[in-house]
Amino acid sequence: xxxxxxxxxxxxxxxLPAAERxxxxxxxxxxxxxANRRQVFLRCGPxxxxxxxxxxxxxxxxxxxxxxxxxxxxRGPGHLALRVAADSRxxxxxxxxxxxxxxxxxxxxxxxxxxxxxxxxxxxxxxxATAELWGID
Amino acid sequence: xxxxxxxxxxxxxxxLPAAERxxxxxxxxxxxxxANRRQVFLRCGPxxxxxxxxxxxxxxxxxxxxxxxxxxxxRGPGHLALRVAADSRxxxxxxxxxxxxxxxxxxxxxxxxxxxxxxxxxxxxxxxATAELWGID
Numbered sequence: 001x002x003x004x005x006x007x008x009x010x011x012x013x014x015x016l017p018a019a020e021r022x023x024x025x026x027x028x029x030x031x032x033x034x035a036n037r038r039q040v041f042l043r044c045g046p047x048x049x050x051x052x053x054x055x056x057x058x059x060x061x062x063x064x065x066x067x068x069x070x071x072x073x074x075r076g077p078g079h080l081a082l083r084v085a086a087d088s089r090x091x092x093x094x095x096x097x098x099x100x101x102x103x104x105x106x107x108x109x110x111x112x113x114x115x116x117x118x119x120x121x122x123x124x125x126x127x128x129a130t131a132e133l134w135g136i137d
Numbered sequence: 138x139x140x141x142x143x144x145x146x147x148x149x150x151x152x153l154p155a156a157e158r159x160x161x162x163x164x165x166x167x168x169x170x171x172a173n174r175r176q177v178f179l180r181c182g183p184x185x186x187x188x189x190x191x192x193x194x195x196x197x198x199x200x201x202x203x204x205x206x207x208x209x210x211x212r213g214p215g216h217l218a219l220r221v222a223a224d225s226r227x228x229x230x231x232x233x234x235x236x237x238x239x240x241x242x243x244x245x246x247x248x249x250x251x252x253x254x255x256x257x258x259x260x261x262x263x264x265x266a267t268a269e270l271w272g273i274d
Binding site: 001002004005006007008009010012027028032043044045046047048049050052054064065067068070071072073074075076077078079080081083084088091092095104105106107108109110117119124125127128129131134136137 | 138139140143144145146147149164165181182183184185186187189191195202204205207208213214215216219220221222225229232241242243244246247254256261264265266268271273274
């Protein structure tokens with residue numbers, strides 16, 4: 001028994017509207033469900049990036065059709081990596097520069113590939129990386 | 138400018154060897170790099186699931202080729218969803234039952250699709266879900 005892929009990656013923030021702006025305007029993700037007091041749901045290709053306010057999700061169980069959606073909610077800077085094309089490095093640099101977003105670090109991986117790191121408004125570490133880094137086609 | 142997909146989803150734990158056992162033996166992920174004192178790296182199809190000890194990653198920056206890998210590290214139960222086939226629900230139930238792993242909840246989504254929720258050894262909320270839930274083919 002094996003899952004097929006990551007379907008949802010999750011980060012936490014106390015400011016969901018700021019997260020929605022950052023993930024759409026700076027990172028280019030598509031809004032699946034706009035920010036409310038609990039969450040904002042974003043789509044990235046065949047995967048989802050979900051941001052939650054941990055004050056809400058850790059303390060208020062929600063339910064669907066009588067079934068409980070389990071609580072969760074972490075504090076402190078999390079991490080997420082998004083897959084980008086190998087030839088897009090300079091375009092991403094220019095894109096961030098034009099929006100006044102600082103690049104925290106850039107890494108060239110020994111096995112090949114590269115990563116650009118920045119911070120979201122909540123301080124989460126966001127990485128744009130080529131799949132080559134993991135030997136993934 | 139748009140990323141292509143989630144490449145790495147991240148969770149945190151104080152017990153990386155226990156995480157490695159759970160994510161391989163119970164969830165069926167492949168080990169990319171076994172647990173050390175900092176991390177365990179697991180592969181799931183075209184994506185990665187990375188578990189870190191936040192005591193290490195929040196406080197010790199690592200470097201590659203002179204470049205710094207930014208620090209991160211969250212505390213408290215996080216969340217991750219892994220994509221599974223729509224027809225695999227009973228097989229997963231049987232798989233978890235045979236390993237003595239409790240299912241915390243099961244949800245049928247109004248838009249279609251289903252989710253099974255369980256907890257990893259660190260208390261993170263792990264979901265197996267069909268992509269139909271998000272309208273993803």
